[in-house]
Each structure stands twice: as C-alpha cells, then as structure tokens.
Amino acid sequence: MQNIEMIRMQINYLVTQSRYDINTLSTMSDTSVNQQILQRLWDALSTIHFLTEWLVNQEKASYHILPSQLSAPVPSWNLNQGQIPSITPLPNTPISQSNQRTFTIGELAKFNGKNGRPAYVAVNGIVYDVTTNRAWAAATHFGLIAGKDYSQEFASCHDGKQSILATIPIVGRLV
Amino acid sequence: MKGQILVPKSLTNEAIAERLTSTALKNIKKGIIKKKPLIYLELNGCSGNIISLLNGQNPDFEYTLNSMVDLCYCNSLMAAEGDRAIEKLIKAMNEEFILAVEGAVALKNNGLYNIIGSWQGKPLTGLHAAKMLGERASHILAVGACATHGGVSAAKPNPSQSVGLQQVLPDKNMIKLPGCPVHPDWFLGTLAHLLLYGEPETDNLNRPLMFYSTIIHDRCPRRPFFDRGIFAEKLGDQTCLFKLGCRGPVTRVDCPTRQWNGHVNWPIGDNTPCIGCAQFGFPDAMAPFISYDTTRVVKNE
Numbered sequence: 478m479q480n481i482e483m484i485r486m487q488i489n490y491l492v493t494q495s496r497y498d499i500n501t502l503s504t505m506s507d508t509s510v511n512q513q514i515l516q517r518l519w520d521a522l523s524t525i526h527f528l529t530e531w532l533v534n535q536e537k538a539s540y541h542i543l544p545s546q547l548s549a550p551v552p553s554w555n556l557n558q559g560q561i562p563s564i565t566p567l568p569n570t571p572i573s574q575s576n577q578r579t580f581t582i583g584e585l586a587k588f589n590g591k592n593g594r595p596a597y598v599a600v601n602g603i604v605y606d607v608t609t610n611r612a613w614a615a616a617t618h619f620g621l622i623a624g625k626d627y628s629q630e631f632a633s634c635h636d637g638k639q640s641i642l643a644t645i646p647i648v649g650r651l652v
Numbered sequence: 653m654k655g656q657i658l659v660p661k662s663l664t665n666e667a668i669a670e671r672l673t674s675t676a677l678k679n680i681k682k683g684i685i686k687k688k689p690l691i692y693l694e695l696n697g698c699s700g701n702i703i704s705l706l707n708g709q710n711p712d713f714e715y716t717l718n719s720m721v722d723l724c725y726c727n728s729l730m731a732a733e734g735d736r737a738i739e740k741l742i743k744a745m746n747e748e749f750i751l752a753v754e755g756a757v758a759l760k761n762n763g764l765y766n767i768i769g770s771w772q773g774k775p776l777t778g779l780h781a782a783k784m785l786g787e788r789a790s791h792i793l794a795v796g797a798c799a800t801h802g803g804v805s806a807a808k809p810n811p812s813q814s815v816g817l818q819q820v821l822p823d824k825n826m827i828k829l830p831g832c833p834v835h836p837d838w839f840l841g842t843l844a845h846l847l848l849y850g851e852p853e854t855d856n857l858n859r860p861l862m863f864y865s866t867i868i869h870d871r872c873p874r875r876p877f878f879d880r881g882i883f884a885e886k887l888g889d890q891t892c893l894f895k896l897g898c899r900g901p902v903t904r905v906d907c908p909t910r911q912w913n914g915h916v917n918w919p920i921g922d923n924t925p926c927i928g929c930a931q932f933g934f935p936d937a938m939a940p941f942i943s944y945d946t947t948r949v950v951k952n953e
C-alpha cells in the first residue's frame with residue numbers, strides 16, 4: 478500500500494510539473510529552451526505511462542489470481558514484486574573504487590557482453606564499461622564488438638573526442 | 653511560438669502533412685507556385701521506396717504526382733516502355749526538373765551491372781543516367797538507404813561496387829532521405845516543402861530537420877524501461893529492446909511519433925527492435941539486427 482501511495486505522489490508531481498511546463502511553453506518564444514521543455518514533457522508523459530502500467534500489473538498480480546490468469550505470461554519486469562526499479566545512476570556520478578582494476582587484452586576479451594557478462598572496451602589504455610551505454614546495444618556499435626581495444630577506431634570515427642569518453646564509466650586500465 | 657502551441661488546430665503528424673500538401677495544392681491552383689517536372693529514377697535497388705510511397709496519405713501518392721508535379725519519367729509507374737520511355741526521359745532532361753533517385757549507383761564494369769534501358773542502340777547504365785541527369789537537375793532528392801549512402805546494395809561483399817548518389821556527383825547539392833524504405837511523409841513532405849518554400853533546412857548530412865532531427869531513443873515510449881534497466885529478453889517482450897540490439901539510440905528520425913502503414917504502428921510498438929534502417933551505414937553498420945546471447949545465460953558455455 479505504501480508503494481502505491483508513493484507512486485501516486487510521483488504521478489502527481491509529474492502532472493504538476495507538466496502543467497507548469499505547458500504554461501511556460503505558452504509564454505516563451507526561445508526555441509532552444511522550448512525544445513528542452515518539450516523533451517521534459519515527453520519524458521514526464523512516458524514516465525506516467527510506465528507508472529500506470531506498473532500499477533495495473535500490480536493490481537492484476539495481487540487481486541485477481543484466477544487459475545486462468547496464472548497461466549498467462551507475467552512480464553519479467555514485474556517479478557520483483559512491490560519494488561519499482563530506480564533509474565540507473567548517470568554514468569558521470571562518482572564511480573566506485575573498483576575502477577583501478579587492470580586487464581590484459583585476453584582478460585578484456587571475456588567482457589564481450591555475452592551470456593549476461595558486462596561489455597567493456599578499451600581506448601588509449603583505459604577500459605570503459607559500455608554495458609548500458611545507449612550507443613552499444615547488444616554490446617555492438619557500428620560493426621564493433623565489445624571486449625577489444627578500439628583506440629584506432631575511436632580516433633578515426635570520433636576524432637578522439639574526450640567529451641564522448643567522459644560520459645562512459647571507467648572500470649580499469651589495459652596493461 | 654505562442655500561437656503554435658495551444659491553438660485548437662490538430663497537431664498530429666497527419667494533420668501537419670495534410671496542411672502542408674493542401675497549401676501546396678492551393679497555391680498551385682492559384683498559380684502562385686508552378687507545377688514542376690519530376691524525374692523519378694530507379695537505379696540499383698529493390699523498388700522498395702516506390703512501393704512505400706504508394707502507401708502515402710494526405711494526399712495520396714497518385715494525387716501528389718498528378719497535381720503537384722509533372723511526373724515525366726518513372727519506370728515503375730509510367731505507361732510508356734522500352735525506347736519510348738527512354739525518349740521521354742531524354743526529352744524531359746532539356747527543361748528544368750527535380751530529380752528523385754532511389755537505388756544505389758553500381759560502378760563495376762563502368763556501370764554495366766545496372767542497366768535501366770537503351771538509348772541510341774546502346775545500353776544506358778544507371779551510372780551514366782545518374783551523372784547526366786544529376787548535372788542538369790535543379791534539385792536532387794536521394795530517396796532511401798541505397799541512394800543516400802549505398803545501403804543494402806552496397807552491403808558486403810558488394811559485388812556490383814554500389815555507392816550512394818553523392819559519390820558520383822560530388823559537387824552537387826542534394827537532399828538525403830535515408831530509410832529502408834523511405835516513409836511516404838518524408839518524401840512527399842520534402843517535395844511539398846520544395847514546391848512551397850524551397851529547400852527545407854537540413855543537418856550537416858543533408859537530411860531535412862523537419863523529419864530527421866530527433867533520436868528514436870529520445871522519443872521512444874519504452875524509454876522509462878531503459879532508464880530503469882528493464883530489458884526484453886526475447887521478441888514480443890514489452891520492455892526496452894536494448895539488449896536485443898535496438899538501434900533506436902543511434903538513429904535519428906521521427907518513427908516513434910510518425911509511425912508507419914498509415915501512421916498506425918512501428919517496429920518497437922510491435923515489440924521488435926529498431927534495426928537502424930535510417931542510419932548511414934545500414935545494414936552493415938547496424939548488424940547484428942538481433943542478439944539473444946546478451947541476456948541468455950548458458951551454464952558451462
């Protein structure tokens with residue numbers, strides 16, 4: 478019950494924020510700011526959608542356990558009953574001490590994202606964790622597979638841009 | 653901006669496309685803008701774009717092509733065939749025209765891997781036609797993955813040595829509409845914009861910003877699942893498809909809000925990952941399209 482109350486508060490908060498955003502939008506004329514507000518509105522709407530879906534799934538799971546419904550597949554994300562998973566921390570929040578680990582190229586190869594393992598790639602001697610990096614879906618990125626040293630590829634494809642690397646968590650060094 | 657946000661006018665994609673095209677038609681009728689000749693060239697490809705365009709709405713493709721432009725040549729849709737068709741193509745070339753090209757340019761053996769007809773008793777290669785028409789066109793639209801960057805035609809091992817249109821016309825400006833296939837709105841909307849207001853604003857890769865400015869991932873209804881690390885393990889799961897290899901995070905286009913087949917659904921809405929068909933380098937750069945081995949844990953592998 479306490480959970481449901483918290484979700485309600487979250488939804489109420491998002492609705493308030495959206496009303497405020499709509500109000501701001503109707504008075505602002507700066508397109509770049511408007512773009513950001515529209516993105517926030519969109520995100521709020523998606524989150525409200527997510528939360529209501531979750532509520533409905535909770536309701537179904539806890540109150541109507543009819544034999545016919547038991548056989549229906551329950552979405553796997555609903556299995557950790559009662560807890561709404563939190564949003565994963567942004568990558569540039571301080572990383573744990575374990576980022577001092579060293580990898581040989583052979584060890585790095587194991588972290589190819591397969592079989593539930595994390596996905597790591599090395600650039601200029603530093604090993605980065607791309608497991609949940611949006612651009613590395615299924616541990617692959619423009620024909621590259623995780624678990625290797627891509628210093629050259631990074632230099633040629635991304636002009637060695639540090640701003641990209643700065644967004645990826647570091648797990649250690651390549652030796 | 654004030655008036656644009658809370659006006660009672662419908663702001664759905666259909667409504668906007670409808671307004672754009674009907675304004676173009678109205679102005680053509682009033683004689684404010686002129687119907688322009690259009691040459692639609694099909695080179696090395698699968699004709700998928702023309703098929704997709706036939707699915708256009710508001711207005712439909714036929715109406716667009718009859719009322720907004722003079723379609724001078726299109727090998728899939730014209731009545732003339734053989735020499736007569738090529739005669740029409742050559743004749744149209746002497747006046748101002750808009751050129752739309754779908755399919756890649758096959759370079760191998762001086763273009764002999766893609767022959768689109770015969771002219772003066774000799775085979776007319778796609779390569780020759782692309783250069784000849786491209787040099788003279790007032791505007792060029794590269795339509796679909798193959799024309800914009802080689803696409804499927806240029807996928808490894810690329811036996812016909814196919815390339816995108818720009819490669820054989822390096823100095824020409826062209827509007828690029830990647831996608832496999834192109835969405836009818838992307839093509840018809842760009843064409844209507846061209847007639848009404850001139851060339852639309854484009855990004856540094858020459859894609860019209862009105863269609864290609866947002867990353868799919870930023871407008872995806874499954875984004876809350878991504879942000880919470882809840883991932884689908886198989887096709888059909890209703891959560892984020894990232895672990896299966898979703899290319900939505902590297903693909904810039906408006907599928908989540910526009911949707912397909914008459915604006916009813918789109919791949920992610922049907923529980924299958926985005927394969928990045930509108931990203932440059934598709935399909936090779938977007939492979940593999942589906943992976944199950946990221947989430948499936950096999951003991952003693």
Ligand code: HEM
Binds near residue numbers: 598867901
């Ligand atoms: C074959 C070489 C590569 C190519 C062709 C390539 C291509 C791209 C492209 C086109 C994007 C932008 C997608 C968009 O926002 O529109 C991108 C983003 C990204 N790439 Fe690469 N890439 C390559 C190598 C690498 C390597 C080696 C890394 C390793 C760290 C990497 C990490 C990233 C990251 C983190 C992003 C997201 C950037 C952001 O948040 O804006 N890429 N890549």
Ligand code: SF4
Binds near residue numbers: 869
């Ligand atoms: S399904 Fe694809 S586009 Fe949607 S949130 Fe997940 S990774 Fe992003």
